[in-house]
Amino acid sequence: MEMKSTPEQFQSGATMADILAEGHSAILSLRKLESSDEDINYITAQGLSAFTDAVAHIERIDELPQPDDATTVLIGSFVDGFFGNVEGGYNRGKEAEEKQSAINEELQPLLAALAKGSAAQLLLPKVAEKFSATFCDSSSRIFVDFDEAWGPFGPFDQLSMNNDGPALEDCTIIVQLTGANGEIRKNVHFVKQWPARSWLGARYHPGETVLGRTTGRTSVALVKQVDITVMSPQFATLIRYLYSDGEREKDIAEICQNIRISGRYQPFQTGFLGNTQRGAVLVLDGVTFIPACDVNLTFRNAVQTRSFRWKIDSWKNGERKQFNTAEGQLTFEPHTIDIALAFLGTSYKFKISLPVR
Numbered sequence: 001m002e003m004k005s006t007p008e009q010f011q012s013g014a015t016m017a018d019i020l021a022e023g024h025s026a027i028l029s030l031r032k033l034e035s036s037d038e039d040i041n042y043i044t045a046q047g048l049s050a051f052t053d054a055v056a057h058i059e060r061i062d063e064l065p066q067p068d069d070a071t072t073v074l075i076g077s078f079v080d081g082f083f084g085n086v087e088g089g090y091n092r093g094k095e096a097e098e099k100q101s102a103i104n105e106e107l108q109p110l111l112a113a114l115a116k117g118s119a120a121q122l123l124l125p126k127v128a129e130k131f132s133a134t135f136c137d138s139s140s141r142i143f144v145d146f147d148e149a150w151g152p153f154g155p156f157d158q159l160s161m162n163n164d165g166p167a168l169e170d171c172t173i174i175v176q177l178t179g180a181n182g183e184i185r186k187n188v189h190f191v192k193q194w195p196a197r198s199w200l201g202a203r204y205h206p207g208e209t210v211l212g213r214t215t216g217r218t219s220v221a222l223v224k225q226v227d228i229t230v231m232s233p234q235f236a237t238l239i240r241y242l243y244s245d246g247e248r249e250k251d252i253a254e255i256c257q258n259i260r261i262s263g264r265y266q267p268f269q270t271g272f273l274g275n276t277q278r279g280a281v282l283v284l285d286g287v288t289f290i291p292a293c294d295v296n297l298t299f300r301n302a303v304q305t306r307s308f309r310w311k312i313d314s315w316k317n318g319e320r321k322q323f324n325t326a327e328g329q330l331t332f333e334p335h336t337i338d339i340a341l342a343f344l345g346t347s348y349k350f351k352i353s354l355p356v357r
Helices: 016-031 040-064 070-076 086-092 098-121 122-131 247-254
Strands: 143-149 157-163 166-179 184-194 198-204 208-210 212-215 224-229 237-240 260-266 278-284 293-300 305-312 320-324 334-341 349-355
Touching: 016 040, 016 070, 040 098, 098 212, 098 278, 122 157, 122 166, 122 184, 122 247, 143 224, 143 237, 157 166, 166 208, 260 349, 293 320, 305 320, 320 334
Parallel strands: none
Antiparallel strands: 143 157, 157 198, 166 184, 166 224, 208 212, 224 237, 260 278, 278 320, 293 305, 293 334, 334 349
């Protein structure tokens, strides 16, 4: 699982040739690796077997007839660490069942190979401990920031770490994410060079449902705690970062400051087939979309106030949504409409008022 010094360095849009070249390069590197350490040899053998199997199945899948537009979708979501989110790319491409059935026959062993590779990766700390410096305090050396995926910023959770001390080499970094429901996910990274006073970033994915199971998952829902272990021959430390509700709200508020909502008041109108009740027609702007939320509208004039709530699954940029009250519920003409968006998992609310003209 790669760590990068800037988000732009994470690879995207790789071709199938790029993906397979990366896989074959890993196989060649593992074949050359020799050690007197039995643990290193075991992990090497497991990784080599996993990469060899995975590349073989990817090549066979690539040779099969693809469902319409599948190849484009496959390539788009591939490379991100250990081939990236391979499973999700194939899953989104399935439309023609006969063709997909042939792909599925290769997918099962591919998923097994990826699981084997992930298991081998989790063994790396056992080796790193042998070459690590003694653990010490990190309060003035390593600084951490975590941002959970939300709305237009996703699907990856983002971890950033700053080394405010001398350069480090051969770092094994273990990142354990704990969710609000107690779910735990451990990820292992290796960093050959971590320059002095520089940042490193990692991305964690919620996973995809493929053939009835969730695969490619490297994160947990509603992260509450991030435990980080840094081991290198020069320096080692343990860090606990608490991602509080306040931190989550701050991140969501930063995204939501770009939200713009325009629209108009919908007056009562009589019609031949039925009446149009009072309400509002609103349009979202400023962000690509917002996730499921409660839309609370409060209609006001000088002497009267009435509030209503609607639940929506999502709201895309430029999408026009109509919020009409039920018959007889809003009986006056408002001067102002107060809008409040309330999001799942946070007490933060985005608020704006629109005058009625």
